[in-house]
Amino acid sequence: MDEPIGTGEDGACVHSQLASFSSSCTLQQPKKLHTFSREVQEGVLHFQIFKLDNQLYIWIGCNSGKLGQLYASMPTPFERIPSLATLIGGTSDSVGASIARRLALKTGWSVVLACNLPKNSPNLEAQAEMELLSELRTQGYVYKRTA
Amino acid sequence: MAGSMPLEMTNMSGPNGLPSFPVRAKEFSKVIQGNKTDFLLCSYDDYIFVLATQLGKMGTLLQAKKEEGYGSQTTFNVSVLLGKHDEPMLQACARQLIEHISGMGSSRPLLLSLGLRDHSKEALKNIVEAVCENKVW
Numbered sequence: 139m140d141e142p143i144g145t146g147e148d149g150a151c152v153h154s155q156l157a158s159f160s161s162s163c164t165l166q167q168p169k170k171l172h173t174f175s176r177e178v179q180e181g182v183l184h185f186q187i188f189k190l191d192n193q194l195y196i197w198i199g200c201n202s203g204k205l206g207q208l209y210a211s212m213p214t215p216f217e218r219i220p221s222l223a224t225l226i227g228g229t230s231d232s233v234g235a236s237i238a239r240r241l242a243l244k245t246g247w248s249v250v251l252a253c254n255l256p257k258n259s260p261n262l263e264a265q266a267e268m269e270l271l272s273e274l275r276t277q278g279y280v281y282k283r284t285a
Numbered sequence: 286m287a288g289s290m291p292l293e294m295t296n297m298s299g300p301n302g303l304p305s306f307p308v309r310a311k312e313f314s315k316v317i318q319g320n321k322t323d324f325l326l327c328s329y330d331d332y333i334f335v336l337a338t339q340l341g342k343m344g345t346l347l348q349a350k351k352e353e354g355y356g357s358q359t360t361f362n363v364s365v366l367l368g369k370h371d372e373p374m375l376q377a378c379a380r381q382l383i384e385h386i387s388g389m390g391s392s393r394p395l396l397l398s399l400g401l402r403d404h405s406k407e408a409l410k411n412i413v414e415a416v417c418e419n420k421v422w
Contacts, residue, residue: 171312171325175303182303186310188325191341195398197327203307205332205396210346210367225346225366226396250343250398252329 172277176269180259183266187273194245194279197252198234198266206254207234211242219243226252233257237267244271244280309421317415318408322401328421329393333386336398337412344400345369347376349383351392359387375399378409382416391422 172187181201188195199206207227213220220242222235234253242249255263274280309328314321320339327334338344345368352360363379383395401408 170323171310173306173308173310175306177303184307186308186327188336190338190343190400193342195325195336195343197308197329199307203328203330205329205334208366208396223367226348250346252334 172273174273178262178265180256180262183262183269185266185270185273187270187277189277189279192247193249194241194247194274195250195252196241196270197254198237198270199254200256200262200266202254204254205252207232207252209235209238209251209253210248211238211251212248213242213246220249233259233263237263237270240267241270241274245274247279311419311421313419315411315415317411318403318405320402320408322412322415324415324419326416326419326421331393332396333391333393333422334396334398335382335416336400337416338398338400339402340400342400343398345372345375345398347379347397347399348394349379349397350394351383351387361387372404374404374406374409375401378413381409381413385413385417386420386422389417389420389422393422 170189174185176183184199184203186197197205205226208225210223210225211220220239222239224232224235233255234251237253238249238251241251255266271280307330311326312324314323316322317339322337322339325334325336336343346366347363348366349361349363352362354360361380361383363376363383365376369375378399379395379397382397386393386395
């Protein structure tokens with residue numbers, strides 16, 4: 139593990155600094171996970187936003203900590219509407235699919251969305267999306283489109 | 286009933302009276318074989334989510350499930366949801382991780398996201414170790 143990568147000025151072995159940092163060393167790092175909750179008529183909506191490099195991982199939960207359906211949406215140069223893949227879930231009710239698409243459209247980033255909202259609640263979906271966009275705007279990931 | 290707590294006190298409330306966040310999450314960074322690796326671990330009710338990235342991207346998404354066979358035979362099923370389908374080391378990593386998770390007593394399936402520069406056996410072994418050291422289940 140501690141392989142010398144060269145020799146220093148005085149002939150001493152120069153070890154790769156990074157490699158000699160044993161993996162028991164945890165680095166201090168600013169937090170990238172942003173969580174928040176919002177009270178709604180149907181209970182409480184819980185959100186997680188994890189920012190990556192031109193990519194977002196988002197989880198939306200309603201009254202529980204279940205993962206829900208998992209979608210991946212990516213802007214594509216071939217169409218205005220971002221592509222969508224359903225990774226977990228896959229039944230005909232696409233709760234969250236349109237949210238994933240619109241998030242990818244508005245941020246210009248690829249989005250992986252886990253969405254645990256109940257079926258047949260379009261109002262709840264709309265509200266969840268609104269809260270999410272509002273928070274993304276606050277974090278600076280969504281820019282208001284000029285007309 | 287004498288001595289019972291009022292509902293609002295037993296319901297672990299957050300600062301603004303909302304119920305506490307239902308998902309336990311851990312975020313940290315480690316140097317794995319010379320590459321800085323960012324980890325995110327989340328414990329959902331029905332899944333354990335592990336993200337390990339060196340490239341700043343989610344990379345390949347894998348799912349690993351424990352399946353009870355006949356006569357208490359346990360098998361693990363690993364599938365690639367998104368990304369590299371032809372990288373056996375990533376699937377081996379998912380399998381190792383779900384085996385460890387199962388061994389530690391959790392029967393929840395694993396959702397694993399690997400955005401790695403280094404797919405070596407050593408790196409993946411260290412990643413599994415780092416996750417188990419920081420388990421959220």
